Amino acid sequence: MAGVPLALRMLKRWSIERDVPLRIIAHVGTATTVPGADGRKQIVGDGINLCGSLIEVAPTAAILVTAALAEFFSAAPHSDLRFHDPRNVYLKHFRMTRVYLCSIDKEQSSTWGPLHRSDRIMLSDAMKARAPWDVILYSKRIIQMNSGDPDATNAITNSVLGDYGELLPQKKGGGISRSSLFSTIDPPSFLSFVVAADLVERRDGEIICNKDDPGDTMFIVLQGELSLVIAIHEDEDAPAAASKYTQELTFGPGDIVGELAAALRTKRTAALQAIGSVSLLSFSYPSLRRILAAHAQNERVSQALTNFLDLRVLEYICNHADYLVGFDKDRRGPLSNVRHPWESLYAYSRRLDLSAGEQFDSSKPWFAEPGLYVLASGTLAKRTFEMPAAENVEGDALPPILVNFPDRLVSRFPTYKVRSSSATVIRVSEAGLGQWGSSTLEECLTFISRALARTFEYDVFISFGQEDIDLAGEVKSALNALGLTVYLDTVTPGKQFSEQIQGVIASSLVFVAINTPSVVRKQAIGEKTGEKTYMEKEVAFRRLAFTGERNLIPLRVGNSQIVSYLRGISYIDIPLAFDTGFALPIKSIVDEIKEGGILAPCGRFPIERQALAD
Numbered sequence: 001m002a003g004v005p006l007a008l009r010m011l012k013r014w015s016i017e018r019d020v021p022l023r024i025i026a027h028v029g030t031a032t033t034v035p036g037a038d039g040r041k042q043i044v045g046d047g048i049n050l051c052g053s054l055i056e057v058a059p060t061a062a063i064l065v066t067a068a069l070a071e072f073f074s075a076a077p078h079s080d081l082r083f084h085d086p087r088n089v090y091l092k093h094f095r096m097t098r099v100y101l102c103s104i105d106k107e108q109s110s111t112w113g114p115l116h117r118s119d120r121i122m123l124s125d126a127m128k129a130r131a132p133w134d135v136i137l138y139s140k141r142i143i144q145m146n147s148g149d150p151d152a153t154n155a156i157t158n159s160v161l162g163d164y165g166e167l168l169p170q171k172k173g174g175g176i177s178r179s180s181l182f183s184t185i186d187p188p189s190f191l192s193f194v195v196a197a198d199l200v201e202r203r204d205g206e207i208i209c210n211k212d213d214p215g216d217t218m219f220i221v222l223q224g225e226l227s228l229v230i231a232i233h234e235d236e237d238a239p240a241a242a243s244k245y246t247q248e249l250t251f252g253p254g255d256i257v258g259e260l261a262a263a264l265r266t267k268r269t270a271a272l273q274a275i276g277s278v279s280l281l282s283f284s285y286p287s288l289r290r291i292l293a294a295h296a297q298n299e300r301v302s303q304a305l306t307n308f309l310d311l312r313v314l315e316y317i318c319n320h321a322d323y324l325v326g327f328d329k330d331r332r333g334p335l336s337n338v339r340h341p342w343e344s345l346y347a348y349s350r351r352l353d354l355s356a357g358e359q360f361d362s363s364k365p366w367f368a369e370p371g372l373y374v375l376a377s378g379t380l381a382k383r384t385f386e387m388p389a390a391e392n393v394e395g396d397a398l399p400p401i402l403v404n405f406p407d408r409l410v411s412r413f414p415t416y417k418v419r420s421s422s423a424t425v426i427r428v429s430e431a432g433l434g435q436w437g438s439s440t441l442e443e444c445l446t447f448i449s450r451a452l453a454r455t456f457e458y459d460v461f462i463s464f465g466q467e468d469i470d471l472a473g474e475v476k477s478a479l480n481a482l483g484l485t486v487y488l489d490t491v492t493p494g495k496q497f498s499e500q501i502q503g504v505i506a507s508s509l510v511f512v513a514i515n516t517p518s519v520v521r522k523q524a525i526g527e528k529t530g531e532k533t534y535m536e537k538e539v540a541f542r543r544l545a546f547t548g549e550r551n552l553i554p555l556r557v558g559n560s561q562i563v564s565y566l567r568g569i570s571y572i573d574i575p576l577a578f579d580t581g582f583a584l585p586i587k588s589i590v591d592e593i594k595e596g597g598i599l600a601p602c603g604r605f606p607i608e609r610q611a612l613a614d
Contacts, residue, residue, distance in 0.1 A: 083101070085100065085111075122138045221278065334446075510593075515571070517558065
């Protein structure tokens with residue numbers, strides 16, 4: 001018993017001499033020893049567990065003892081130990097425990113002082129350690145208790161001046177490289193930002209947000225780590241409930257996360273989960289812009305924020321648009337082998353934000369420039385001549401709403417109207433996609449064409465003469481039987497060449513022209529009178545709408561002569577004794593277009609309202 005005061009005195013002197021903030025805990029309780037993993041004996045039991053828990057509440061450079069130890073030494077009246085300043089403490093795995101400070105005669109007395117886990121002590125430690133994100137965290141906590149606290153406000157303004165180290169992301173590897181947005185912000189604006197932001201704190205494993213949750217805020221990690229949780233389907237036929245989850249990316253102090261939902265004003269694109277305890281600042285994009293706008297010197301910061309968000313949107317498109325990363329699960333797309341392609345594409349891209357109700361078509365100057373136009377967020381109502389009822393186009397799938405690579409690949413461009421509260425369109429120029437060489441550009445066009453094939457309303461348009469309507473019906477039935485969608489004008493066959501028919505022709509993957517003896521006779525009459533037949537007009541419009549003869553297929557019936565406007569194009573024969581064998585080659589062509597083996601029909605320019613003169 002006499003050796004205890006000596007041991008305590010030696011420990012305390014050692015901690016003072018070595019400047020070590022030692023906390024000494026003493027207790028009388030049960031303990032035993034068991035062999036440890038390395039063969040050495042290890043102390044276990046309630047006694048040692050209680051001592052370990054008390055470290056969390058023990059003051060620095062003091063001796064803390066339990067009531068059990070104080071009572072044990074009360075039987076030793078000549079002890080050098082004094083027990084004083086009792087407190088009741090509450091520990092996680094124990095009931096209320098009474099503790100005392102313990103002082104040794106002729107030594108400096110133990111005092112409670114500020115608890116070492118208090119925000120003020122941790123702020124002081126963070127400042128000494130030059131940990132700027134921790135400084136901001138503990139200052140924010142203090143401000144939440146006292147909004148005008150001078151120590152906390154000074155610490156925040158000094159942190160942006162670099163007094164505690166640079167405000168840069170601290171995590172090395174594993175996440176996305178991001179530079180600081182706040183290196184040039186003025187201190188008053190940064191203080192206003194931190195005060196206005198919300199502090200979000202979560203424990204290990206807790207979810208900050210789920211995929212598809214609504215959200216208009218982004219987060220800066222102050223302490224701890226976050227993980228981006230992605231659902232993966234090992235079996236494509238398995239239901240969503242069978243998905244497994246993987247922690248794909250992690251983010252640490254200084255990283256900005258959740259910015260896509262804020263930048264695109266859309267749902268969360270992934271779930272965020274805490275790895276251990278984590279502390280975040282939560283803020284909205286408009287609120288930060290308002291704070292920055294109050295001071296002219298923040299213009300660089302405001303532009304850096306805009307550039308950062310635009311780059312993240314482009315990064316998201318490059319990583320998720322199947323026509324850029326690949327349609328199969330192995331992700332073998334035109335940009336799949338390019339490292340961080342969004343960084344190179346950024347200089348060749350522009351962003352357009354559209355408001356609710358805004359309507360636009362190919363006449364809008366912004367859409368006149370060649371390039372790939374991607375709907376990054378929002379919902380558009382799409383109208384075409386042949387579809388008076390609007391069809392919704394959703395930004396979740398990152399669809400190309402306009403492809404304009406003149407003389408190479410040009411899509412239709414119907415009238416659009418913003419149906420959601422807002423929408424965002426990103427344009428990437430041809431030079432941007434071509435910077436990695438012609439082969440990469442051609443591969444990009446092939447994959448984009450495959451995506452365009454999904455936007456055509458019909459697989460096949462059937463052009464025929466009025467006298468061949470029964471035969472055209474049989475052709476349609478044969479193609480329908482193979483699962484193809486077919487447009488056949490049965491209301492006024494061969495009698496009307498309207499904007500609606502133009503629209504259907506421009507919205508069909510394959511144009512089939514039925515060449516019969518009747519069509520040949522009508523052509524001969526037209527050549528004498530100088531009047532074009534309606535089938536000739538339809539073929540001419542198809543050629544106007546789309547370059548070359550791609551996807552234009554004549555069906556020659558009964559070895560009839562090919563009319564002049566279809567000559568030079570590979571045709572398929574149909575015997576006079578009708579045989580459905582012709583349908584299989586057409587089905588193969590449609591399938592090949594959809595799989596990217598053949599480019600989808602493309603035009604010289606966005607083809608809308610291009611009337612063909614009689």
